[in-house]
Amino acid sequence: MAPNIQSQGSMTPGTWGLLVTLSLLWGGAFFFVGVAVKSLPPLTIVALRLGLAASALWCVCLLRGVTLPRSPAIWRAFLVMGVFNNAIPFSLIVWGQSQIASGLASILNATTPLFTVVLAGIFLADERVTGLKLSGVFVGLVGTVVMIGPAVLTGREASALAQLAILGAALSYASAAVFGRRFRDLGVHPLMTATGQVTMSSLILVPLALLVDRPFTLDLPPAEVWLAILALALLSTALAYILYFRILSLAGATSVQLVTFLVPVTAILLGALVLGERLAPQHFAGMGLIALGLAVIDGRLPRHILALWRSRIVGKTF
Template identity: 60%
Template structure:
């Protein structure tokens, strides 16, 4: 069994490119969810999402001549990861979006790196908290708030349960990021890890959705809803989790979960490029702060500035 290589602190250009791509495909999930929940209950949307994604990845594994790993330790890890990274946060976020504005939900979701820094510090040896990393996370979070707009915070104090649900989802994502590091140690490939985790999630969520929502008794969904379910399952889940586990194995949980800072950026840029929306000054300010925070967390830019300062002294 291969030994687990320690995640890198400073991400390479390839890892940054994968992180940006992950932000793009995850940014689309908020749109897909918003369309789907207009006709289907939140739990049904989540169940269809993980079931279709799990089936798609299993088909890809078979086509590539690969097999899903078996063994009690691996299957148990799939189940725990499915609960922490899919069942709990997906359900909480989709339910939360039915009670609070998507901008506020995105801000609450962007607290994930704050929790990730703390969880990784407590439970790992190679992702310890540093003052620079903590400052970078705070600056990045401020950038998310600035970019989406302080008006999104006007909903604070209303629908408290929905806000707490989104925060609980962020905590669950953070814990999952640290827990998921074990798959590299177990020698499970990223695609097989994603397929196993999603299969475990579907095993839990599909029977629950059938029991609670009774979707078979609902009117047939429209073509737009079906297309949104396909998009969120195949693009924002199946493909996204292949990227997720590749990054987790090489860049670490704290670096990986910085993606929640980039998701609002990708959503706004997609709106500008695809829908012709305007780019406001607050968006540029927010993106600049997020970039500054990411640079601080990565550590490369501060070290380069320090070397330059020492050189010119």
């Protein structure tokens, strides 16, 4: 997830291809974390992910000649973005995935646009909440309740806290998206925004992981864990951010949010095929309701249905 950039265009076949690729990268992140958490503590995984991704993104910036910002205000904004867009959600998701399946984690993470609609309606004058968006939020939240189940309210479900942690990550992503609107006015290159926020979050998480997890005292993880960490950092973080900002420039923020329909499906398939994970029927029912809520929020499906209904009414009249 990343800050919004207001640029609205059409979704071409090429853009759809980028969107599907992005869903594979972000859906794969839940799979890679599922492999890594078996051998490494959460903060260490996040620190490695951010540190390696920051190094890769700086290499891309140097190759592309992206200008380094000089203003302290921009770097303070990078710090805020790094906390809310990387440090907090990455840590919550990794810890949550140590308790629940990667597919369920990806579904809960798909509530991010629902939180974004509410926060944007409160803090952004040009993104006020409409009746259609409120309906979508309601349907999506019902899907979340169906997916988690009533046990979360009584404390009988052992994984309830982990599921709430993933929802907390989604809320953090949404807060970052609203805050990130300011980078448009600051004139920061999108690639530098991604690089700056990952750099600042890595400066927080690397020392914290060394202090809390003391990874230098752990046994050396097997090769598959190192491969998962590299894939998580280079593919699901560095490359994913580059693709994300590319889609934003081509089709706009609304269109790129459609990736949330595809990420849970990707994570579920990877978790089931490779990790042997299984989801209960209510998880799929909740995912369906969340997808419906996102479709209502997006607005294009309701408008298409309304236009089709009106054309039929006109046809019957004449």
